[in-house]
Amino acid sequence: MERRDYEVEWNARGMDFYYNGKVTVWASDESDARERAIQEVSRKMVMSRQLISIESIRAV
Numbered sequence: 001m002e003r004r005d006y007e008v009e010w011n012a013r014g015m016d017f018y019y020n021g022k023v024t025v026w027a028s029d030e031s032d033a034r035e036r037a038i039q040e041v042s043r044k045m046v047m048s049r050q051l052i053s054i055e056s057i058r059a060v
Helices: 029-043
Strands: 005-015 018-027 053-060
Touching: 005 029, 018 029, 029 053
Parallel strands: none
Antiparallel strands: 005 018, 005 053
């Protein structure tokens, strides 16, 4: 399966914060891009995966 770059817009909301942003991931399809983006944001922001929601995914 061919991999490509995907740009994923995300946001995270908690009791006292709201973050959003874009991340570019290298993935095989949109569901893989979603998982990779959630994993990357979770690690960078040091937050639970359940707080992160994906707004949009598009191929670059």
